[in-house]
Amino acid sequence: MNFNYDQGSYQQIFMGQPGFPLNGPVMMMPPNPNLNNFNNFNHQQVINVPKTSPNMNIPQNQMPPPFAGMQYVYVQDPMSELANCTGIEIKQQPEFFEMVTGCETANRYHVFGKTPQGYKYLFKCNEKSGWFMRNCCPSNFRQFFMDIVHVTSANPDAPGFSKNFASLFKPFMCTICCLCRPEMYVTLAEGNRRVGIIRHVCTLCDPEFNIYDETGKLLYILHADCCQCGLICSNNFFGKLSEVIFSIYGPGRGQIIGNILKKPASFSEMVTDADTYQINFPSTATPKEKLLIISLALMIDYQYFETTSSSDEEQRRRRRGHHMRF
Numbered sequence: 001m002n003f004n005y006d007q008g009s010y011q012q013i014f015m016g017q018p019g020f021p022l023n024g025p026v027m028m029m030p031p032n033p034n035l036n037n038f039n040n041f042n043h044q045q046v047i048n049v050p051k052t053s054p055n056m057n058i059p060q061n062q063m064p065p066p067f068a069g070m071q072y073v074y075v076q077d078p079m080s081e082l083a084n085c086t087g088i089e090i091k092q093q094p095e096f097f098e099m100v101t102g103c104e105t106a107n108r109y110h111v112f113g114k115t116p117q118g119y120k121y122l123f124k125c126n127e128k129s130g131w132f133m134r135n136c137c138p139s140n141f142r143q144f145f146m147d148i149v150h151v152t153s154a155n156p157d158a159p160g161f162s163k164n165f166a167s168l169f170k171p172f173m174c175t176i177c178c179l180c181r182p183e184m185y186v187t188l189a190e191g192n193r194r195v196g197i198i199r200h201v202c203t204l205c206d207p208e209f210n211i212y213d214e215t216g217k218l219l220y221i222l223h224a225d226c227c228q229c230g231l232i233c234s235n236n237f238f239g240k241l242s243e244v245i246f247s248i249y250g251p252g253r254g255q256i257i258g259n260i261l262k263k264p265a266s267f268s269e270m271v272t273d274a275d276t277y278q279i280n281f282p283s284t285a286t287p288k289e290k291l292l293i294i295s296l297a298l299m300i301d302y303q304y305f306e307t308t309s310s311s312d313e314e315q316r317r318r319r320r321g322h323h324m325r326f
Contacts, residue, residue, distance in 0.1 A: 078122070078123070079288075081122055082113070082122075082287040082291060083286075083287045084115050085114055085115060086115070086280075086281060087113075087278065088112065088278070088281070088290075088294055089112045089119060089276065090110070090297055090298070091109065091110045092108070092269075092275050092301065094272040095107075095273075104134040104307075106126065106128065107301075107306070108125065109124070110123075111124070111148075122150065123149060123165065124151060125146055125149070126149070128145040128146065128147070129142060133172070139306035139307065140304075142302060142306075143170060143171050144302075145167060145169050146168040146298065147164055148164070148166040148168070148291075148295075149162045149163065149165060150162060164189040165189055166188050167186075167189060168184055168295055169184065169185045169187070170182065170302070181199060183200070184197070184299045186291065186295045193214075194214045195213070195288050196211060196292045197216075198210070198211055198212075198292065199212070200299070206226045207224045207246070209246075210222075211289075211292050213289075213292075218251045220248050220282070220293070221249045221251065222247070222296060223246070224244065228242065228244050234304055234305055235305075235307055240264070240265040241264050241265060243261055243263055244304075246259060246262075246300065248260070248282060250282075257282040257284075258281050258282040258285070259279075260279050260297050260300065261277065262276070262305065263275075263278055273305070273306060277300075277301070279293060279294065
């Protein structure tokens with residue numbers, strides 16, 4: 001299946017209703033020609049088809065389902081869904097294998113979009129990195145790739161109901177003060193088009209990141225106060241129970257126009273290094289800019305809150321505070 005990432009388009013997907021098992025493969029139909037007015041339809045609109053209605057009259061300009069017991073689900077392309085989101089919640093999947101074995105595994109994240117109808121599951125993010133990078137390098141030095149997969153079904157693991165939307169690449173950087181500052185590149189899967197670059201700026205105390213578009217133009221500046229318990233004690237009990245606020249500014253460093261919030265840990269997050277982030281987008285952010293801000297939240301996790309199990313020195317540095325990591 002092919003998605004158009006630049007235009008608001010709908011796809012009609014057939015899914016089995018509860019109690020009515022499918023007798024064949026899940027099918028995708030072309031967009032309904034009546035759905036010309038993009039704003040008048042909800043991307044989760046469902047048209048149920050009764051199980052016993054073999055001779056039902058369906059207008060010729062609508063695609064009838066192949067058999068009873070099916071339903072239409074209108075699914076937007078990911079850029080359109082991001083355009084409708086005012087905020088995002090990112091949940092890192094707890095890895096209990098790490099807790100038992102002490103061996104660092106690849107991170108997985110689930111991204112939920114905040115819409116007027118509530119939160120909707122949008123993306124799943126899967127890290128791709130080597131064992132040596134995860135277990136022998138400090139997390140803020142780590143090189144990795146990450147696929148951002150657009151989820152188009154309530155069952156994200158179902159074949160044909162997910163598609164690569166974008167990818168992240170963070171190269172290995174042995175950072176020493178202002179030398180070899182960490183960077184991350186964001187690329188759309190369609191056409192392998194670069195969206196932008198995120199750089200961790202060298203500062204004396206307070207964490208700061210810059211977001212640039214594909215031409216190198218500065219879009220946003222993210223800044224946080226280093227005197228937050230969640231940063232100073234990021235990996236002990238008090239730090240995990242504390243929130244950390246990263247404020248988003250425009251290029252002119254005027255007023256705060258958004259933020260990324262690391263939320264206090266839940267019980268499962270207390271015994272692992274999983275974290276939850278909440279994003280409030282700037283009101284003028286475009287879908288591509290929102291994708292960059294989501295990518296920045298993932299980068300923040302590696303720069304400040306991800307642990308490397310076999311690196312005791314790294315964990316001691318984390319506990320001494322951010323000023324040891326500039």
